[in-house]
Amino acid sequence: MFRTALRNVLAHKARLLMTVLAVMLGVAFVSGTLVFTNTISEAYQKSSAKGFDQVDVAIQPEYREGEGDKVGERRKLTHALLEKAESVPGAKSALGVVGGFTALGDKDGKLIGGGFQSQGGNYWGSHDPRYPIREGGRAPRGADEIAIDSETAERAGYKVGDTIPVSVDGPVVTPTITGIFTTDDGNVAAGGSLALFDTATAQKLFHKQGEYDEIDVKAAAGTSQAQLRTALDKVVPADVASTITGRQLADDQAEMIAANMSGLKNGLLVFAGIALFVGTFIIANTFTMLVAQRTKELALLRAVGASRRQVTRSVLVEAFFVGAVAAVGGLAVGVGIGAAMRALIGMVGAAIPDGPLVVTPGTAATALLVGVLITMLAAWLPGRRAAKIPPVAAMSSVHAQATTRSLVVRNVIGAILAGGGAAVVLYATTLDGSDGQAPMGLGAVLLIIGVFVLTPLLSRPLIAAASPVLRVFGVSGKLARQNSVRNPRRTAATASALMIGLTLITGMTVMAGSLQTSIDKMAASSIKADYVVSMANGNLLVPDVDKKLAATEGVTATSPLRNSPSRIEGETEYLTGVNGSTIGRLTDLTIEDGAFEVGGTNIVVDEGTAKYHGWKAGSSFTVAYEDGAKQKLTVAGVYAGNEIMRGVLLDNATLTPHLKVPSDPADMQVMVKTSAGASDATKSRLEKALGDNPGIRVQDRQDISDGIAQIFTLMLNMLYGLLAMAVIVAVLGVINTLAMSVFERSQEIGMLRAIGLDRRAVKRMVRLESLVISLFGGFLGIGLGIFFGWAAGELLASKMATYELVLPWARLAVFLLLAATVGILAALWPARRAAKLNMLEAIKAE
Template sequence: MGKVTLRNLAAHKIRLVLTAVAVILGVAFVAGTLMFTDTMNKRFDDLFSRIGTNVAVDVRAKKVVDGDDDGSAAQPVPAAVLKAVQNVDGVKDPFGNVTGYAAVVGADGKVVGQSGEGPPQLGTNWNPKGSYDLKTGRAPRGPHEVVIDADTASKGKIAVGSTARIVTSGQPARMTVVGLIDTGDLMGATVTAFDTPTAQRMLLKPGFFSDIEMASSGPSQAELKSRVAKALPEGMEAVTGTELREETKSDIASMLNFFRTFLLVFALISIFVGAFIIFNTFSMLVAQRTRELALLRAIGAARPQVTRAVIGEAVAVGFVGSTFGLAAGAGLAAALQAASGMGGGLTFTASPVIWSYVVGIVVTVVSAYFPARRAAKIPPVAAMRDDVALPQRSLRIRVALGSLLTLVGAGLIGTGLSGGGGSAVALVGGGAFGVFIGVAMLAPVISVPVVRVLAAPFAKVMGTPGRLAQQNALRNPRRTAATAAALMIGLALITMVNVMGASMRKSVDAQIDRQFGADYLVQPQGGGGIDPGVLPKVKATPGVQSASVTYEGKAKIAGDGTTYMAGDVAAIASAARLKIVSGGTDLGAAGMMVDEGTAKDEGWKVGSTVSAQFTDGKTQRLTVAGVYAKSDLIGGKVIALPVYLAHTAKPSADALLVDAASTDAGTKAALETTLKDHPNLKVSDQASLKKDARKQVDFIVTFLSILLAMSVIIAAVGVINTLALSVIERTREIGLLRAIGISRRQLRRMIRLESIVIAVFGALLGMGIGVSFGAALQNALKDKGLSELSIPFGTLVAYLVVAAVIGVLAALWPAWRAGRMDVLKAISTE
């Protein structure tokens, strides 16, 4: 039977190559994702292996608030601690680090590398024994000198000896660039270094450090940590250099694992779609070789042997597809690496290779298993009949099972969306999978009336080719449904993403209209805060009536880590159009306002006192002075400004609220002129806030749609495969049509119309499911800010047109092949 398998592979090369394409595309996604994340892991490992290699122990403030993962609200370490650890036996070369936000303004007047949530812009003090080496120039000395990384200097067209503007959370400064540093591959991050006093003044607070690192003169890291810990005041902690690096590695690893899982989900979707194509192809191949397989049974081949022969073909297709998919995955990983700006070559491990072959071969074999079993059931006597065909099972069991799966899947989705706790994601994912399988099983029943309606205009307008296309699409509902189901899955997910995107845009617009009452909002871009000196300048701007700053802090309130807002509470209430339910906005020196949901959950009311622990480790009791209706713009808590200032080492304004006499272009231009020395600050009115929000949503929708487009491409390959095999199956029929007078043009038109009908049917099925999923998600997330449902009908119509175009393109080669058939040879085909 091995020879039979090889002969069949050689005889059906073109048919199986198209099947292999589906495997290649799916495997490429998996392999590319694994290779890219392996490369990123290796790059970060190399980076951390050379950063802090001489650090035996690091001293820092204890983290109080769990939400402070980036350390932005961490309490600084007093200089007195540095003096204390210097006297600890075994401590060598202790050095106080200062870190914070610092950005470089390029020759074009724009902040280098500023891109919203892009790479970090780091400021630090120069450590001659630190992780960075001077590439050219010298170390900074004095309050007007700075060194910057060579990559930033190149992007900003800044040379050693020139003057550069440095932007921090305080007043921007013009400083002389005295050196360039080599930071290695930090993937776009900006590094700016000052001498220690200057760094403390600009980034933190004079007389304080972010942390203190030290080497060891002999003791082990654990022993030195124990000794240093005894010399530390309350609120400080010591960690070994190994622990520090592992913490950072762990944070990066968590991010990379999420990214890997995120991409692999889309890869699995593509593979899932490919499975439909493989199943459909092998079903058609088996059907076309029914007499051949019956002859094998007649000459003594056992059922298991026939099954193994077909499975052997699947293994070969899976192996070849996996091999080419692995190679294509390397190309995809290289493209992702180039897009991320990460230099160097790819890292190759065994994991992508193993998973590529496992996924490619297993999916192909599983998809081909049922057609293989069906082939083995062909009775030997069938070889003697001319009209031999595979027996078709009744659709009753299929309809019953499909209906059950659809209902169960919908139930799981509903349970997950209504609050399935930690298993919500699994419930929704399992439910969606169940619905897809259920609808795919019901598709043969659904296809008959839908295809009849879709093809009716073709039958009337296109005449004979249109009627034949309709009959061909209806001839085998199972095949039509299986082909359309592959397209259904991709378009269902793309439609759902677009419905969610449109709903997000509409919800944000409505939220801004309802809750944003200020005329202008000034915010820092790319990190950092707002210089306190900006406020009086803005207030003095022509046309401005009032301006106030807001602050954002972190605390543990009633035992839970949370983010709160502080500032001029009356101005915040006015800017957010807060609806005060009880109490008022006068918070005094130690008051707090909370939203209704928080008050209800915690059992608080006006006059309740609540214990709060802040990032400096100190605890203070706050009095609830007011309760307001839910506001997505300011969150659930507002705390009196004196409390924030008392517990924050370096207060940094998060936003500036501005009211003006007129919101015309002149006022906005005047504000931008006032802030010209602060290129990191952006002035926004309601229109620009909406525009920025739409841009973010559009980016997410586009990104997800591109990832899902792979499944649509695979589905298009499936349509090509089905039509190509259908043309081969109908060779004699096509010959007879040509013999009775149908032209080649009419024949090609018939196949194109059949392809369009299948593609549009799949698109309609997918878009229907996608709209339903999107509406269900929006309804479930109403309380999370997604208050408005919006269905992008224009986009859906465009997708329908795209589906029709896919149908036309998919039919080009099968139609061309059908038109080139020799009439006499086609008629004589058995």
């Protein structure tokens, strides 16, 4: 039986090619994902580990949680503590670390790097072992000097002696570059920037005068990290700071990088799984047809003594060889995909640390295991079905058609699954937000499986609906319709592969379009301000920004939004300070209860916060501010919160005196209303008033909406690319089905040619059959996708009041056109093969 299986594989090389390709693509996706994520992860881990070479023990500040009316606070690491740490036995040296967001501008004043990746810090003394300065440069000294990393200098064309626009928290300064250094910092490797000042300047810029974010201690020769840590623990107050070894820091960083990469890895593997799932249809289809063509051969084997188990085993052995070949090829292609993905990241500007391509034994084993198991699993059912056919029945081919009973059972099961799945999805839409995610996922899986099981039943009426159009093509059209429904199970399996891909693409497109519209509506309905000004990374602005904007020509109203922690009813609650006299002209929030009145001790709160605390209009409560002072506030109104505006709003005149540093309040953002409204000229005037600051964003309502929606657009584009793999596999499935169909109908096609059907008509018949099958899968996929997009939107609507379903008809038409294109392209080779059949040889073929 083993030799028989091997001979069958070699005898059907061409017919198994599509199966090999389908499995190979899926395996390539899996192995490529593993190679790519392992390579990136190891590169970052090695890079971050180098950053801890100069750290044997780090002293980190403790955070004291708020209790009662006291607000939580981060403890301070002082210079006195640094000197104490440096003097412990076994310590060679100690350096203080301070840093934060630092925007560097290029020679056109535009931000270098991106938001959170633009960092700054301190250069320790005249020599800092962490940042070797290139020859010709020196350490920065004083407020007018700076050192920048070599990657940033190269990208922006800076050299020692140039001045560079810099912004930390608002004002733009132009220090001179005194040094260019090299670094293994992961942010720089990822395309960000790093700027260094002398310690005193850094502490002043980052509002940490006389304190450090961390103290790094280097051990003397002969002292281990554990010994140094024990010595430091004796002098470092436990309620002020904690100690951690450099080795542990590196391990923690490696774990964090691995955890961050696991999200990307799992996301990519989901789509690899989809491609493999779609591929199983092709594999099952191929082996079903191969087994059907060899029914008499298998019956003869049964007649001469082969058992059912041996017949099934022979089919599985064939599948094993096919899966093994596909898996090896997929692994090789996957390594190439991993390398290409890493190169692609570099091409779009998101550089990563250098490192070798990582192909682990686990990756190779996973690729081989996935390829072989998927193929054997898909081939098991056709093999088992063939083994159950009695030899006499197989010899007379009475088994060829599915029995009425089996079709009824299949349809009943399909109806139960589809109906149950739809019911679960509809039930999930009645739940609140995250509570409905799990039921909806379960319902979606059941519904897709149910529709897949029902596709043979659905194929006849849906394909029959295309009859009027097919009649236009005469005999070719009529034959194409009949061939499409001749074997409903095969047609269904082929169409289902395309259906799954289009279901996912359509559902995500519907959701993305609806979200974009909802976000636009949210921005338009909640903000009257023409512009919102903020730091590029979301850091705090300084008060001067509000003053400069208020003094700008054409500005009619401004309101800084100022955040401060507080304690309310024993819990931490953040307060948002606003300009009580102007906030009503800058926002358009829907009032659910009371009035929008902010001033003195009157506040407004969003409905979520009000519900949590049991407040309503007229309610009063006592707040403990950041400075410990207490005050009684009254809820004047409750408004409908959203992603743009929510929380407790009170007048800045009430809040500011109770900030930790009342003389130096910091704003999250500033809302601006102008007499001329939003325009390029107005935006340019505001940017100029702020000194063309590279770290500050001036955004109108559309910019805000686009910024929120950008992440959805980026994800959608990535998903389109990933799901393209499933569509490619579906194309192979259509080609495979048509090629097998042509082979099976060789005698029939020969007869048609003999009675007058020319080659062009034969080609048209095969192409129309392919088009009908593809459009059948396309209509099912788009229909299911719209349903899932609506259902997922209902979940979002419970959290987003402005959500509304928007059907992107233009894109849906493109998807249907894509399905038709798939059918046309997939039919090219089978149609040409059918037309070239020798009619006499085809007629006498058995």
